[in-house]
Amino acid sequence: MVIKILLMILGLFALYQVIIRIFRKLFHFPAPAFMGQFLDSDFRRKLQPADKVIERSGIKRGMRVLEVGCGSGAFTTFAARVVGEEGKVYAVDIEPKMLKQLETKLNRPENQNIKNIKSIQSNAYKLPFENDFFDLAFMITVLQEIPDRHRALQEIKRVLRPSGVLAVTEFLPDPDYPLKSTTIEAVKRTGFALDEVIGNFWNYTVRFIKPSAIA
Numbered sequence: 001m002v003i004k005i006l007l008m009i010l011g012l013f014a015l016y017q018v019i020i021r022i023f024r025k026l027f028h029f030p031a032p033a034f035m036g037q038f039l040d041s042d043f044r045r046k047l048q049p050a051d052k053v054i055e056r057s058g059i060k061r062g063m064r065v066l067e068v069g070c071g072s073g074a075f076t077t078f079a080a081r082v083v084g085e086e087g088k089v090y091a092v093d094i095e096p097k098m099l100k101q102l103e104t105k106l107n108r109p110e111n112q113n114i115k116n117i118k119s120i121q122s123n124a125y126k127l128p129f130e131n132d133f134f135d136l137a138f139m140i141t142v143l144q145e146i147p148d149r150h151r152a153l154q155e156i157k158r159v160l161r162p163s164g165v166l167a168v169t170e171f172l173p174d175p176d177y178p179l180k181s182t183t184i185e186a187v188k189r190t191g192f193a194l195d196e197v198i199g200n201f202w203n204y205t206v207r208f209i210k211p212s213a214i215a
C-alpha cells in the first residue's frame, strides 16, 4: 500500500513536470509575483535550507554581493546576515511586485536590524553598476528563466571584479530546472572558469570564477 502511494506521488510529480515544462517552453515569462509566497515559504526552506545555499555559494562576511532575480527575498536576508555590517547585498529583480514582497519582508519586526540590503528593479541584461563592482554574484532558480542567458551572464561578468565568484543554484521542482551540465556549459561559454560543483541531482550549486585577465 505504502509503495503504491509513493509510486502515485512520484507519477503525479513526473506528470506535473512534463506538463509545466511544455507550458514553459511555449510561454516564456518571469515567475509571476503570486509565486513569491511559495518561493519564500517554510516548506521550501525545509527542502532547500537557505543557510546551506548561502554557504555553498561562497558568501562571506564583508562581501559586496549581487543577487540577480531575488524574487520575494527567500535567500536575501540570509545573505545579508552573513555579509554583516561591513558588507552589502544588492537585490535585483525585473518584477516590481516581487521587490515589493521583499520590502514587506524587510519591514517585519525580525528583520528590522537588517540595514544592508538595497533592492533595485532592473533587467539582468543591463545592470546599473559600474565594472568590477561586486565580490560575488548569485542566482537561485533564475538563470533558465532569462531568455538570453549569454547576454545576462556577460553583464554579470562585467560587474564582477576579477577573481569574483558567480554562484548558480538550481532546484528540481522549479519548472525551468536544468541539469548541472547545462548550467556549466552555459556559464563557461561566457568565459567563467568552473570552481566547484556542490549538492545533489535535485538541489545543486555551481560556483564559477571570473578570470583575472578578461577573456
Ligand SMILES: C[S@@+](CC[C@H](N)C(=O)[O-])C[C@H]1O[C@@H](n2cnc3c(N)ncnc32)[C@H](O)[C@@H]1O
Pocket (backbone or CB within 6 Å): 030, 031, 039, 040, 068, 069, 070, 071, 072, 073, 074, 075, 092, 093, 094, 095, 098, 122, 123, 124, 125, 139, 140, 141, 142, 145, 146
Ligand atoms: C523562480 S524566481 C526565483 C526567485 C528567488 N531567486 C528564489 O529562489 O526564491 C525567478 C526570479 O527571477 C526574476 N527574473 C526573471 N528574469 C529576470 C531578468 N531578466 N532580470 C532580472 N530578474 C529576472 C523573476 O522576476 C523572479 O523573481
